[in-house]
Amino acid sequence: MQRAYMDHAAATPVRPEVLEAMLPFFVERFGNPSAVYDLGSEIKAVMEEQRGQVARLIGARSDEIIFTSSGAEANNLAIKGLALATFLKRGKHLIVSAIEHHSVLNSARFLEKFFDFEVTFLPVDRYGRVDPERLKQALTPATVMVSIGHGSNEIGTVQAIPDLVAVCRAAGVPFHTDAVATVGQAPVDVNELGVDLLTISGPALGAPKGIGALYFRNKLRLVPQLNGGIQENGRRGGTENIPGIVGLGRAAELAWQELDEKAVYLAKLRDLLIAGVRKNMPEVLFTGHPEKRLPGHASFCFEGIEGEALIFLLSSQGIYANTGSACASKALKTSPVLGAIGVKPEVAQGSLVFTLSRANREEEVHHVLKHLPPAVEKLRSFSPVWRKKMAAGAGA
């Protein structure tokens, strides 16, 4: 059966080249990089090489990269680490956007609950973009930092980070961006963006789960969130995950080589998918920004149906995608991102998200375009919500 795996934001297979690079570091080259003898110092050298690869991918210096266990940990370290290092001097106010990843939102709520921070959750426009003017108005003398994600894995929108950074720079407020959705998908340069901290996830690049990184401008102080030894210059305790670090380094190296070509390829597939859905399907809401979006991201809401049911119908055709529907979430809550861009809850239920990778092919997009319309039609055929909508439409 033709298969079309298009849920790469949830999980991406490890690239064979990455796995190959990692393998010697489990059994043969097992040394601890903190050890002073050659078995250790060799590993330390390898680790620093990988740090250089990650740094190069985003235009940073190697000593500005901290390895973490995930993008989520990097977000925690950036937000809690910086806020707790600076609040005595600056104050207890923090700004994040309303459409951030849970690791950002909940780090902010943690500071709110246990450290009496005041958190501003900045609203976004109907495309999911933060208005720099609104950010400017939200800044106070007590603002310790601002965290606004680069790209949204839920609606595909990419923020105008340089414009947002400019506002913060003028006020001397550090800026963090969660770039899990963009690094490796589109060119990302910390100096062009102007950010002070930036989060990277390994799996998004084809490295294994369990590795991530945080970029931070060297002058910044960060309180470690994982207390331990002086690994990562004292900013993150725990013996380094060398196989993971080697995997991330190799994945970053490959991403750097392929970047421009990859973004063009993904955008072509994405546009084919979006155009096909728009052409053949009635009553579909396209979510996120039409142009300022991730190259491999297409997201929709189909009125009158529920996303989990749609996901199951599609998966029986070998099509794998995601949804922000309440029924598909463990907490039974609709995606707050869709709420923030003004999608009505009953429409948000019908959300469907495709995240592509370089492994996807045009035939797979055609496979989706063939099976998506009948799946939506089937669910609408016995949907009371759709029936009411059609009856209202006919009466109007």
Added chain:
Amino acid sequence: MYSEMVMNHFNNPRNAGVIEDADGVGEVGNPQCGDMMTFYIKVKDDTLVDVKFQTFGCVAAIAVSSLVSEMAKGKKLEEAKKITNKLVAETLGGLPPNKMHCSNLGAEALTLAIKNYQEKSVATHKAGAA
């Protein structure tokens, strides 16, 4: 995640549709919360001669509606009212814990449809007697 029985009913829902001249209609849930079910019934001699449903919701909600319609069809009204959410969930081979509420909706919508029929027939009787 779901049992074979759930997937079977989800993939081939029994009795999905609308009865235009239904004797009773029951509607529960609302689309904002993610689930909405409408049950339509035809009654003859206190027996459910036809049952149809429409459902907006997840895999579990659709499977529950389908099974409830199948269980209810051909039953006497009083028997059909005894279809409980527990029985529905058990017959489906279990539901994930966070989907148990879906099993309530099916039985509830059917019961509401029966109630709607009974209220209407009482009203008709009264109108006939007057």
